[in-house]
Amino acid sequence: MAIEINDTPTKEKSANFLEEIIQESIARGETRVQTRFPPEPNGYLHIGHAKSICINFGLAKKYGGKCNLRFDDTNPVKEDVEYVDSIKRDIQWLGFDWAIERYASDYFEQLYDWAIVLINKGLAYVDDQTQEAIREGRGTVSEPGKESPWRNRSVAENLDLFTRMKNGEFADGAKVLRAKIDMAHPNMLFRDPIMYRILHTEHHRTGNKWCIYPMYDYAHGQSDSIEQITHSICTLEFDVHRPIYDWFIQTLDIFPSHQYEFARLNLTYTLMSKRKLLKLVQEHTVTGWDDPRMPTICGLRRKGYTPASVRAFAEMVGVAKRDNVIDLSKLEYCVREDLNKIAERRMAVLDPLKVVITNYEEGRIEQFTAVNNPENEDAGTRQIPFSKEIYIDRNDFMEVPPAKYYRLSPGHEVRLRYAYLIQCQEVIKDADGKIIEIRCTYDPSSGNGSSSDGRRVKGVIHWVSAAQALSAEIRLFKPLFNKENPEEVEEGQTWEDNLDPESLVKISGFLEPSLRETPIGQAVQFERVGYFCPDTESTPNHLIFNRTVTLKDSWAKMNK
RNA sequence: UGAACUAUGGUGUAAUGGUAACACAGCAGAUUUUGGUUCUGUCGUUCCAGGUUCGAAUCCUGGUAGUUCAACCA
Numbered sequence: 001m002a003i004e005i006n007d008t009p010t011k012e013k014s015a016n017f018l019e020e021i022i023q024e025s026i027a028r029g030e031t032r033v034q035t036r037f038p039p040e041p042n043g044y045l046h047i048g049h050a051k052s053i054c055i056n057f058g059l060a061k062k063y064g065g066k067c068n069l070r071f072d073d074t075n076p077v078k079e080d081v082e083y084v085d086s087i088k089r090d091i092q093w094l095g096f097d098w099a100i101e102r103y104a105s106d107y108f109e110q111l112y113d114w115a116i117v118l119i120n121k122g123l124a125y126v127d128d129q130t131q132e133a134i135r136e137g138r139g140t141v142s143e144p145g146k147e148s149p150w151r152n153r154s155v156a157e158n159l160d161l162f163t164r165m166k167n168g169e170f171a172d173g174a175k176v177l178r179a180k181i182d183m184a185h186p187n188m189l190f191r192d193p194i195m196y197r198i199l200h201t202e203h204h205r206t207g208n209k210w211c212i213y214p215m216y217d218y219a220h221g222q223s224d225s226i227e228q229i230t231h232s233i234c235t236l237e238f239d240v241h242r243p244i245y246d247w248f249i250q251t252l253d254i255f256p257s258h259q260y261e262f263a264r265l266n267l268t269y270t271l272m273s274k275r276k277l278l279k280l281v282q283e284h285t286v287t288g289w290d291d292p293r294m295p296t297i298c299g300l301r302r303k304g305y306t307p308a309s310v311r312a313f314a315e316m317v318g319v320a321k322r323d324n325v326i327d328l329s330k331l332e333y334c335v336r337e338d339l340n341k342i343a344e345r346r347m348a349v350l351d352p353l354k355v356v357i358t359n360y361e362e363g364r365i366e367q368f369t370a371v372n373n374p375e376n377e378d379a380g381t382r383q384i385p386f387s388k389e390i391y392i393d394r395n396d397f398m399e400v401p402p403a404k405y406y407r408l409s410p411g412h413e414v415r416l417r418y419a420y421l422i423q424c425q426e427v428i429k430d431a432d433g434k435i436i437e438i439r440c441t442y443d444p445s446s447g448n449g450s451s452s453d454g455r456r457v458k459g460v461i462h463w464v465s466a467a468q469a470l471s472a473e474i475r476l477f478k479p480l481f482n483k484e485n486p487e488e489v490e491e492g493q494t495w496e497d498n499l500d501p502e503s504l505v506k507i508s509g510f511l512e513p514s515l516r517e518t519p520i521g522q523a524v525q526f527e528r529v530g531y532f533c534p535d536t537e538s539t540p541n542h543l544i545f546n547r548t549v550t551l552k553d554s555w556a557k558m559n560k
Numbered sequence: 561u562g563a564a565c566u567a568u569g570g571u572g573u574a575a576u577g578g579u580a581a582c583a584c585a586g587c588a589g590a591u592u593u594u595g596g597u598u599c600u601g602u603c604g605u606u607c608c609a610g611g612u613u614c615g616a617a618u619c620c621u622g623g624u625a626g627u628u629c630a631a632c633c634a
Contacts, residue, residue, distance in 0.1 A: 014574055040634050075633060131632055140630055142562045176632055186563045188630050197632035216634050239565055240629050261565085263627095268571085274634095316583070318573045320566095323627055327571050330584050340597060375597070406595070415593055448593080460593045528594045555595040 016319040018055065018260060022063055022231060033065025034230045037091070037098070038220070040072045041083035041204075043274040044289040044296045045090045047310070047331070048265040054314035055262065056233055057096040068227055069098035073105050074219045076203035084204070086289070090297040095307045100227075104219050105205045107226055111214050112166065114222060114252055115177060115195060119158045123251060124195060125151055126161040127178050134176070137183070138191050144184035145191045151180065165198055168211045172198050179218075181247070189244045193217050221245040224257035232257050235264040236321065265317065266325045269479035270295045271486045276495065285499065286480070290536075292546050293480045293503050303477060304523050304533035304548030309338040328479065332549050339523050339531045339548065344372040344379055347417065347462040348526040348545075350474055350509040352391040354466065355438045357422060360388045365465075368448045370418045384512050386419050389466040391510050393529075396461040397438055399427055402559070406459035408438070414459035417527060421446035421457055462527045469510035472543035475535065476505040516540065523548065 015023060022033060035056040039049065060067035069091065073079050091098070118124040127134065127150045139145030153161075165175055177196040185191055195218040200211045221244075224232045232245075239261045249256055266272060272295060280286045280294070289296050292303035300310065313334040317326050347370075366386045373379035392408070401409040408414045413423040426439040480486075482500035489495060518524060520534045530550040538544040 016573085020576090038634090042634080072634065078633075134632075135630075138630060140562085143630095144562095145630090173632065188563085191630085194632055199632080213632095215632075220634085236565070237628055238634090240563080243564095263566085316572080320573070322566050324572060327585065330572075333584060336596090345594080345596095374594085404595090417593060419593095457593085459595090462594075525594085525596085528596070551594075551596050553595070558595085 017321065018059060018231070018233065018262065018319055019062070021260060022059060025230070026063065030230065032228075032230055033060055033063040034068070034228055035060045035065065035233060036068040036070050036224065036227060036229050038070045038072045038223075038234075039087050040075070040078070041080060041087060042075070042078040043083060043278055044086050044294075044298060046272055046274075046277065046295045046297065047267065047270075047300065047313075048272045048295075049090075050094060050297055050310050051265045051314045051317065052233070052235070053091055053094055053096060054311055055319055057091075057098075058314075059231065059233070060099075065230075066099035067096070068100050068102055068229070070102045070104065070223060070227065072216070072220065072223075073103050073203070073205065074214050074216060076199060076201045076213065079204055081204050086298065090301075093297065093301060093307055094310060102223075102227060103205055104214075104223050105203060107219070107223055108206060108210055108214070110226065111219060111222060115162065115214075115218075116159070117252065118179065118195075119162060119177075120155055121251075122155060123180050124162075124177055125153050125158050125180050126165065127151070127176050127192075128174070131173060134194070138188065139183070141188065147183050148178070148192070151192070162196075165196070165212050166210075168200070170198055172200055174198060177212075179248075187240060187243055189217060189241060190247070193244060217241060217244050218248065221249050221257060221259070222252065222254065224259075225249055225252075225255040228255050229257045232259040234259060234261055236261045236323075237264070261321065262319045263321055263323055266323070267295065267331065268325055268328045268484045269481050269486065270328065271481065271495065280480075285496075292475070292535075293477050301521070302536055303546055304339075304521070304531060305335050306338050306342075306523065309335040312338065325485070335531065335549050336552070339525065341375050342373075343523040343525045343531055345370070345374070345525045345527050346512055346515050347384065347464055348472075348474075348509055348511045348515070348529065348532070349391045349393050349462065349464045349469075350507060350526075350529060351394040352464075352510050353394045353397055353435065353438060355390050355392050355422070355440055355463070357388050357390070357420075357442050358425065358439050359441045362388055364388065365467075366419075368418045382514050384418065384514070385465045385468045386416075387465045387467055390416070390463045391466055391469060392416075392438075392461055392463045394435075397424070397435070399435065404558075407461055408440075408459070412459075413457050414461050415446075415457050416463050417460050418448045419463070420444070462529075464510045464512050466510075468513045470513060470516055470543060472509055472511050472515075472545055474507050474509045474532070474545050474547065476507065476547045478503045478505075511543070511545075515543070525551070 037053055037056045057067045127148050129148055137146045176194045178192045178194050181190045183191045194215050196212045199213050242259045245259050290298035290302045313331050367383040369381050370384050396407045398409050408424050410424050413421055415421055420442040422440040422442045424440050428437040430436050480503045481498045483498040486495050486498045518534050523533050525531050531548040532545040535544040535546045
């Protein structure tokens with residue numbers, strides 16, 4: 001008997017509960033894995049959906065299965081092709097491909113036929129009650145409901161009425177089709193759930209063909225079943241729906257898809273409710289769904305997040321069934337980690353302070369060689385111009401420095417990154433006492449890579465040569481909300497009171513000349529500052545850079 | 561006051577009856593022409609009470625807390 005030697009030293013990462021479920025089903029001999037990502041096209045996808053996408057597509061990939069994209073388009077009132085298109089774009093951007101693209105509306109005919117089956121079995125009836133009466137009749141979580149007076153209509157009458165509903169004989173709200181189950185059931189969803197409602201509304205795919213539309217509970221499980229989904233994965237709030245999901249499938253005796261639930265993603269300082277995000281867009285609190293402050297996938301993309309960083313984040317937060325709130329710092333860690341490896345370094349001054357090198361020849365321009373990415377030698381080098389007048393960042397100079405301040409201050413010397421050592425000789429102020437210029441001398445023997453006497457200086461600061469500098473608009477983003485949990489409100493306030501008025505700050509800064517042709521969305525690191533990318537609105541004549549994330553700043557932290 | 565789900569460091573996730581671990585965050589240090597990166601060290605955890613067991617985060621019982629469900633939304 002051959003001895004199997006497992007010589008792969010890699011320790012298998014422990015399986016999450018969904019992987020265990022799949023592994024168990026495979027062990028039972030059910031080898032086919034078919035998942036689906038089922039968004040309703042009524043808004044843009046956000047980071048929470050990204051988690052779901054990574055789970056559904058990731059699981060299918062890991063177990064040699066397939067993942068479908070299915071639009072849950074059963075409510076034409078809220079849905080639109082604009083959303084369909086954006087959802088497809090975002091999934092592809094994340095790096096996933098669906099096996100097939102389907103719509104719940106593709107199944108309207110089949111769903112209708114199944115409704116007829118249920119009516120014939122005496123398990124569905126047309127109810128003429130008003131919306132209010134139905135709501136009251138449903139009872140509450142602690143009291144049973146009451147049966148509708150229309151509950152015991154004959155099969156023939158139900159068939160006739162349902163056909164006429166379909167044919168458009170009745171107005172919106174006049175009638176609904178309900179499953180006949182149990183008005184006293186402890187699970188509210190079993191108290192004769194509504195299967196169809198009348199909606200004389202044009203549908204973005206079926207046009208005016210239908211005026212009755214199936215409800216989620218009647219459509220979702222059967223849609224899964226039609227696609228022979230083996231693992232229908234959704235978030236925890238659908239947990240109570242699972243019994244009704246199973247009930248329709250079993251009663252109709254169709255392919256047994258099964259539903260599994262995981263805890264949705266929550267992020268500190270972030271709102272994930274589609275309804276509230278829509279409100280921010282509609283009221284122009286943000287510039288659109290792709291505003292870089294939005295937690296949407298397109299917002300993250302515009303801010304400069306990479307697909308790999310979002311996928312790494314989904315992997316990092318894991319999958320489980322308990323409610324969670326993830327620290328925003330985890331997301332930021334994931335982008336920094338990715339961008340550190342791939343983003344080329346550049347110099348940019350965000351809050352300019354002019355420095356004149358008094359002993360440097362007027363009109364002289366030198367070129368210094370700078371490394372593009374210390375993490376990747378293949379990224380090569382570039383030239384950056386140096387001259388008598390440069391800009392440095394205002395916070396790299398202090399007239400009266402605190403202890404351990406390594407940067408520029410009167411009488412002290414710092415290294416200009418990739419260039420000379422300079423020493424501050426004089427501080428020029430305006431009439432109000434504001435510092436407007438610094439005068440320094442440089443050590444001609446201290447050029448990049450050399451130091452005449454081996455003396456070392458702790459401080460290294462970035463700079464941009466004034467004459468060649470590009471001016472640019474820089475957009476600095478903070479979270480939209482200034483409260484860790486934006487839903488938590490004081491008495492008499494709303495979540496909108498937690499909006500941070502300074503979540504977007506636009507400033508104008510100076511960039512080194514090589515930044516001129518940076519393609520939109522291309523990540524660069526402004527050395528010592530953060531990661532940035534040109535905004536979608538950026539043009540050669542009006543450069544706009546978005547801050548993706550700051551660099552870690554232990555000096556700032558130390559001085560908090 | 562019904563039902564379902566959940567409970568492990570500050571945060572998230574593991575440990576599948578046998579040494580509570582990994583990551584993020586924090587703190588301290590080393591290296592550094594980015595106060596970045598990298599490296600090293602460090603802090604700190606099983607909701608409560610009983611029970612089963614040689615042994616419990618894990619199994620049982622009972623509490624407690626949180627979340628979800630009463631749209632003709634999904």
